[in-house]
Amino acid sequence: xxxxxxxxxxxxxxxxxxxxxxxxxxxxxxxxxxxxxxxxxxxxxxxxxxxxxxxxxxxxxxxxxxxxxxxxxxxxxxxxxxxxxxxxxxxxxxxxxxxxxxxxxxxxxxxxxxxxxxxxxxxxxxxxxxxxxxxxxxxxxxxxxxxxxxxxxxxxxxxxxxxxxxxx
Amino acid sequence: xxxxxxxxxxxxxxxxxxxxxxxxxxxxxxxxxxxxxxxxxxxxxxxxxxxxxxxxxxxxxxxxxxxxxxxxxxxxxxxxxxxxxxxxxxxxxxxxxxxxxxxxxxxxxxxxxxxxxxxxxxxxxxxxxxxxxxxxxxxxxxxxxxxxxxxxxxxxxxxxxxxxxxxxxxxxxxxxxxxxxxxxxxxxxxxxxxxxxxxxxxxxxxxxxxxxxxxxxxxxxxxxxxxxxxxxxxxxxxxxxxxxxxxxxxxxxxxxxxxxxxxxxxxxxxxxxxxxxxxxxxxxxxxxxxxxxxxxxxxxxxxxxxxxxxxxxxxxxxxxxxxxxxxxxxxxxxxxxxxxxxxxxxxxxxxxxxxxxxxxxxxxxxxxxxxxxxxxxxxxxxxxxxxxxxxxxxxxxxxxxxxxxxxxxxxxxxxxxxxxxxxxxxxxxxxxxxxxxxxxxxxxxxxxxxxxxxxxxxxxxxxxxxxxxxxxxxxxxxxxxxxxxxxxxxxxxxxxxxxxxxxxxxxxxxxxxxxxxxxxxxxxxxxxxxxxxxxxxxxxxxxxxxxxxxx
Numbered sequence: 001x002x003x004x005x006x007x008x009x010x011x012x013x014x015x016x017x018x019x020x021x022x023x024x025x026x027x028x029x030x031x032x033x034x035x036x037x038x039x040x041x042x043x044x045x046x047x048x049x050x051x052x053x054x055x056x057x058x059x060x061x062x063x064x065x066x067x068x069x070x071x072x073x074x075x076x077x078x079x080x081x082x083x084x085x086x087x088x089x090x091x092x093x094x095x096x097x098x099x100x101x102x103x104x105x106x107x108x109x110x111x112x113x114x115x116x117x118x119x120x121x122x123x124x125x126x127x128x129x130x131x132x133x134x135x136x137x138x139x140x141x142x143x144x145x146x147x148x149x150x151x152x153x154x155x156x157x158x159x160x161x162x163x164x165x166x167x168x
Numbered sequence: 169x170x171x172x173x174x175x176x177x178x179x180x181x182x183x184x185x186x187x188x189x190x191x192x193x194x195x196x197x198x199x200x201x202x203x204x205x206x207x208x209x210x211x212x213x214x215x216x217x218x219x220x221x222x223x224x225x226x227x228x229x230x231x232x233x234x235x236x237x238x239x240x241x242x243x244x245x246x247x248x249x250x251x252x253x254x255x256x257x258x259x260x261x262x263x264x265x266x267x268x269x270x271x272x273x274x275x276x277x278x279x280x281x282x283x284x285x286x287x288x289x290x291x292x293x294x295x296x297x298x299x300x301x302x303x304x305x306x307x308x309x310x311x312x313x314x315x316x317x318x319x320x321x322x323x324x325x326x327x328x329x330x331x332x333x334x335x336x337x338x339x340x341x342x343x344x345x346x347x348x349x350x351x352x353x354x355x356x357x358x359x360x361x362x363x364x365x366x367x368x369x370x371x372x373x374x375x376x377x378x379x380x381x382x383x384x385x386x387x388x389x390x391x392x393x394x395x396x397x398x399x400x401x402x403x404x405x406x407x408x409x410x411x412x413x414x415x416x417x418x419x420x421x422x423x424x425x426x427x428x429x430x431x432x433x434x435x436x437x438x439x440x441x442x443x444x445x446x447x448x449x450x451x452x453x454x455x456x457x458x459x460x461x462x463x464x465x466x467x468x469x470x471x472x473x474x475x476x477x478x479x480x481x482x483x484x485x486x487x488x489x490x491x492x493x494x495x496x497x498x499x500x501x502x503x504x505x506x507x508x509x510x511x512x513x514x515x516x517x518x519x520x521x522x523x524x525x526x527x528x529x530x531x532x533x534x535x536x537x538x539x540x541x542x543x544x545x546x547x548x549x550x551x552x553x554x555x556x557x558x559x560x561x562x563x564x565x566x567x568x569x570x571x572x573x574x575x576x577x578x579x580x581x582x583x584x585x586x587x588x589x590x591x592x593x594x595x596x597x598x599x600x601x602x603x604x605x606x607x608x609x610x611x612x613x614x615x616x617x618x619x620x621x622x623x624x625x626x627x628x629x630x631x632x633x634x635x636x637x638x639x640x641x642x643x644x645x646x647x648x649x650x651x652x653x654x655x656x657x658x659x660x661x662x663x664x665x666x667x668x669x670x671x672x673x674x675x676x677x678x679x680x681x682x683x684x685x686x687x688x689x690x691x692x693x694x695x696x697x698x699x700x701x702x703x704x705x706x707x708x709x710x711x712x713x714x715x716x717x718x719x
Contacts, residue, residue, distance in 0.1 A: 061411075064407075085206065085329070086206070086289065086329050087329065087411060088289075088326075088327070088328065088329025088330060088331075088406055089406060089407055089411075091325060091326045091327075091328075091329065091406070092326055092403055092406050092407055095325075095326055100441065114206075116190075116206065116207060117329075119323070119325070120323075120325045120326075120328055120329075121325075123325035124325050124326055133203075146182055146185070146186050147179065147182045147183070147186075147323065148178050148179070148182055149175045149178055149179045149182075150323070150325075151179070151319040151320055151322050151323070151324075152320055152324060152325065153445070153446075154325045154326070161175045161176075161179075161319065162448060162449060162451075162452035162455075164175060165173070165175060165452070165455060166449075166451060166452075
């Protein structure tokens with residue numbers, strides 16, 4: 001079974017199994033849990049869920065996360081695509097999923113996912129990563145924990161500097 | 169000067185350590201140049217024509233003597249003994265070796281400095297008024313807001329991969345010294361009718377290929393709601409800004425495509441959803457305000473006898489006083505502009521020795537405070553009038569006493585083809601030729617305020633669009649040509665200059681400027697600057713004279 005880097009609640013990173021098969025729009029559906037495009041989900045989602053499968057949806061950067069809002073409770077994974085590392089739209093999508101829609105399922109980063117982005121991704125609420133650069137969970141943890149302080153509130157639980165200072 | 173606390177220091181130290189690891193991975197070959205590119209660009213390291221260029225952040229153009237001395241040291245140790253102050257109030261070193269870059273960042277971190285977000289598609293160094301805290305014109309100290317934005321934008325998790333770079337300017341004075349209207353966001357501090365502090369928010373100004381003076385999308389934003397509002401603007405931009413063409417990726421293109429009203433509506437809608445949760449607590453703003461070292465001023469008479477006597481005895485000092493001193497909010501003090509436009513030198517360059525002199529002067533006579541202006545000069549914001557003769561003498565000895573601030577030889581120029589891989593034409597030698605043409609200081613003073621800005625290519629780093637006279641280098645079949653524009657301004661009367669006519673060859677530029685100036689002197693009415701005369705007469709008399717000469 002393919003693997004993913006997963007973030008755990010204690011902010012550690014492990015290699016975890018990936019039970020989902022990513023299926024392109026022109027491919028037939030294999031049995032089991034699948035991640036499909038939003039278009040395909042609109043057409044076939046109800047049927048797949050009725051079959052008792054877990055279903056994930058892949059969102060491209062131009063697809064608005066708001067369109068998924070009503071379906072979120074039944075979606076197991078939202079896979080946000082980075083066609084290029086420098087396309088930063090998925091960071092916004094992840095934050096909105098977590099902070100505006102209180103989505104509790106998996107938010108997965110797919111595409112050109114590099115360890116140097118790990119810190120930003122975790123802060124925006126991603127918790128599963130399919131790295132394109134062969135990074136290990138150790139690399140991931142190292143990148144994420146490199147900075148002792150953060151200056152902003154985001155979708156993670158890190159205490160921003162302005163609150164840290166109040167405490168100190 | 170904002171005093172770093174342990175959080176700020178550790179943040180910068182962590183960043184320097186991270187970059188050291190990344191450089192090690194590049195030097196060992198684990199990373200290719202292409203993979204490394206994104207990492208070095210996040211730390212201000214560019215690969216230019218001859219070497220690496222390191223751009224060091226001088227947040228809102230503010231630094232102290234110790235920091236300036238450290239920059240001098242870096243210039244001496246790792247570069248060729250000089251540095252280049254930029255139109256974004258930063259400092260660039262143009263001859264850096266990759267293996268030295270981590271040491272340089274460590275050296276910067278030791279004095280609370282960094283190169284974070286001086287490149288890349290992120291929120292860049294905030295531009296602010298170089299006279300902040302010294303001018304009587306301001307409603308509030310814009311540095312407090314600038315520092316709060318510096319922190320909020322540093323490694324912002326959502327806004328570090330924007331469609332394109334993003335620049336914010338803040339001014340609190342009616343006279344705009346930040347070019348706020350040609351920034352991605354311009355914030356102008358205002359006071360509401362009830363005395364409440366707030367911002368006029370201008371979005372979508374910019375230069376480059378498609379220059380715009382930005383429209384106001386909010387007349388009055390309460391000051392304590394700034395950060396949620398910035399988040400809303402950045403989020404709308406991050407989601408909807410174009411990513412298919414880098415020349416259409418700046419926020420100005422989005423604002424122009426949607427129209428200012430529709431853009432403002434989208435921002436307002438997003439802002440309502442974010443709510444006050446996105447704002448910085450008042451306690452933190454108060455802490456930042458308190459972390460600016462308080463400046464203590466003596467009670468002095470408004471006029472200094474020492475200074476008046478020295479001026480009467482030394483015409484050079486009198487000239488310096490006329491052109492380089494600005495009124496200070498406290499009697500007996502003045503703001504001193506130090507021109508980095510010595511005729512014949514490269515605009516914005518300072519040697520390490522000169523930086524040391526400035527550091528000494530700031531510490532001894534200037535409350536340990538130095539500013540960099542977006543017009544590439546330095547400022548000692550708090551000097552006693554009594555001390556001006558001594559400061560002037562030391563500046564003179566260091567070759568820093570050019571009395572030409574805002575005059576025709578106070579030219580902004582990008583590095584141009586001498587350094588930059590993007591340039592079509594040289595910029596610095598053109599600036600030098602023009603400065604030579606107007607080397608006579610009496611004539612320069614008679615001409616008065618005239619802002620010439622030169623860019624070596626359409627990316628407009630020299631801000632030519634907002635020059636009273638703008639000069640743009642273009643390539644015509646492998647030869648350098650220069651397009652002149654007239655009537656631009658980056659100040660509160662912001663406007664984009666209009667093209668004068670066909671581009672001129674390299675060796676005709678300085679004489680064309682001379683002709684333009686002659687037309688102005690002939691046409692001007694009492695009290696008019698070049699810009700005012702041009703705006704009254706229109707382009708015709710200028711055009712006629714320049715192209716009549718060309719025949």
